[in-house]
Amino acid sequence: MNRKVVVYGLLSVLCIPFVFPTWWMVTSSFKPTSEIFSYPPRLLPSHWQFGAYREVFELQPFAQQYWNSLYIAAIVTVGTMAVASLSGWAFARIRFPGQNVLFIVVLTGLLIPSEVTIVPLFQLFNRAGLIDTHWPLILVPMLGAPSVLATFIMRQYFVTLPRELEEAARVDGLGRFATFWRIGLPLARPALGAVGIFTFLSSWNLFLEPVVYLSTKEKFTLPQALTQYVDAYGGPMWDVQLAAASLTALPVLVVFVIAQRQFVEGLAHTGLKG
Amino acid sequence: MRWKSTAIAAAALLALSACGNGDDTKEADGPVSLRMTIWTANEAHLKLFNAIADEYKSTHPNVTDIKFDSLPFDTYTTALTTQIAGGNQPDLAWILENSAPDFVSSGALVPLDDTLQKTDGYQFDDLAAGPRKLWETQGKLYAYPFSTSPFGVFVNTDLVKQAGQQTPAELIAAGQWNWDNALKLGAAVNAKSGKAGLVVRDFDYKTWNNLASFWGGWGAQAWSADGKTCGFDKPEMVEAMTTLHKAVFTDKALPGPGVSADFFAGDAAMTITQISRASLLKNTFGWDLVPLPQGKVGSYAVFGQAGIGVFKKSRHAAAAQEFLAFMTSPANSAKLAAYFPPPRTSQLTAETLAKTNPLLKPDQLQKVVVDGIAKGQVGPSHAGFAELSQTVRAALDPLWQPQADVKAVLSGVCAKIAPQLAKS
């Protein structure tokens, strides 16, 4: 009884800073501008306005931008899962010369913030004629530095599988690729899930890169589009920005709420443990 | 094998990118497409630009495409520089006043005089000297000052009257519109209604260069006109900043640091900003536009500017200049005047401006815009402004505390920026 009260109480207090900003963002998008910054902050609008949501779509090709973010994130996620599980498996379970050196070479990617390499990368893509296309936003996360974390997670996971696995596979007459595909991958579902979510979110939130690479409105991604809801002089249109931000956050939240049981419990079933 | 070829490709790319300056500057024949980076994403602005571009394309069939790229305002210069560094410079670009010296003196831009002068009906001499000054070096114009927007004071007359105070218009009529009274008015409104008194828009205790509209009244300057001597520790600056500090922390005439108040949402009695913001007014309260109050040095004016330059490295530099000449011709300049006060003397009259600024009365336009541009000074600018500005911002931060020693902080600012000023 006592323990219950403590746990619920503690959780309820702790969740304020997690919930309030999102609450404020969503409700404020329905407030008249003059109410958005009233002090103390209002929990609900005094009267509800929906105009901002209409403007979101009127001022920019928002649906198109939504689709851009969505399909880029989807390709990057699937691609990263493929690239990372392949190399993670090889680094963890196959012996070949130069393995350790190559693993460390790959790991350097983990250590490089994107601000560091954005200028040379921009030059490369410019020479390849890929500026103002989605390619840089797909190729770099999928193959470059951001995918290394995924490889690292996959390798750490594959290392923990029992040695007898390959023996059993050989007895069953499975080839090397089949062993990876039919045994390794299914066992790694929880790690793949973690990788998938990490990757999707980092692509979904990418900000500096789209700003640098893209210049056509129809090609923009969501975080970049959010900064474009401004009045004639660069001053933000708060209600519209908040409405657009809510629109970018809510569907992902809903998907998470629906899928979270599978995600968290999937992780727990086998456990991401050493 | 694979490694070898990767290494070769890498080396080749390395060499290419390191010395990629030489050969791509040739004027290309055939179809021309132009790209201009801008910081507005406003629909009405873009509509106007595209209309001008379409008209140009219809008479110039070789120009197939004219594209306006909106980059976010906050990171505008950064994004532009990144594109240039990556070898993807636009053909034309808007340039902010504070980075004007960098662009003008760098040699990155093409001088425009020849093209503009030889364009039929351009009336080059119509461009006023005041607005041109910042964009010239050694007698050549490197960017066209398409927007010269003076600072004025917008007043929420409802809030002022509720507080039982004289409105700025009444103070002007009585010859008493000075900083003393303006600050008193701000403090009175704040005391009465809890709303903010005076807001220096976009200052936010960070973008300090917007304070030039305030300290100009004391004749203070961030640095001398030649950019070599620091002005923050001069007596007039100390006096101006002491007044400001007291107004913020003792009299509460201005909202303190970390307090948000938006004049256009009705949160403040007065705001100092550029007149172009009039379009943000939604007529939910009574308002007025008046010139900056008189300071120690009498009446004064400050304006902000933006220019359009053509890049030397553009593959179509000549075509870009011709388009710029078209875009800023007398006829088009009059259209642009709806949003951007033009540098043309013939168009800088209250009557012409009133046609395209229906929100403002001719009298307001005369006092704030026409007179402002005639007698005003442009806000601070300097070579290496971004770095200088950041240093000043960091050194000024201690001033925005209730107990600050104004004089000591300002001397500190000078000590910090002296090495950077000396470099110029």
Add this chain to the structure above:
Amino acid sequence: MTLRQRTADRLVGYLFITPQLVGSAVFVLLPLCLVLWYSLHEWNVLAGSFEFVGGENYQALLDDPALPSVLRATGLFSAGLVVFNLSLALLLAVLLNQKLRGLTVYRTLFFSPVVVSLVAWTIVWGFLLQSNGGVNGLLDTIGVEGPNWLRNGTSAMVSVVAVQVFKNVGLNMVLFLAALQGVPHELYEAAELDGASAWTRFRRITIPMISPTILLTSIITVVGSLQVFAQIAVLTQGGPGTSTTVLVYYLYQQAFQFHHFGYGSTLAILLFVIVLALTLVQWQMRKRWVFHES
């Protein structure tokens, strides 16, 4: 294993890592080499000049009066973030790992900021942290006068750390939760029979059993903490003074705002070396305290 099998093994191994390796070569190593190359130059982007200056930028790095304060801010930020993030994640995971009704709802709430766009999240917090913002409004109701969060050196640092933790702690929380649920129950039962207290059980069983997850999350968090950028740019722009100017932000200022690409590249190399060193240290430490790593 026969020779043929071994050759086939090698071939498959190389084949499997090819996409990653090519990607690393083109998108990581090549740009890194270019950055190293730039760091030996004075590069004026606007004037289009690119001059070899040898080690001058590195000399400038040693002489840079701003550097000590930048490194200090970086250290404070990273240390604060890692400690706060990992302990909060662990606390939440332990609380959520109870057999009680309705905890899934809380789990969802704690995770939700992870899916909100970083830029939106930071902008919203920027408002809440104003001196007349939501945080102080909330503190007001319980009779506490909050500081002017973003305008004071210490509280500004606390704010940027906290905003970042609230945004991302959900990820680590879920990873810890998964790890906790993987700890065999018999271990606790046996310890309880031996009369071990809850704290002892936590220290002697829980911590060792989830140590691989602790290692993983701490590496991710440390590396992530050194790459923090948008939060600083939106919330404090490195101020007040230079109290929140961390290395990445300083690099960004030098390269992109001040147009010193050469010096910016030098800072990038410094950042790279720091991250490399830290990761190597953590990796070495795993041998000491991570339970059953093979």
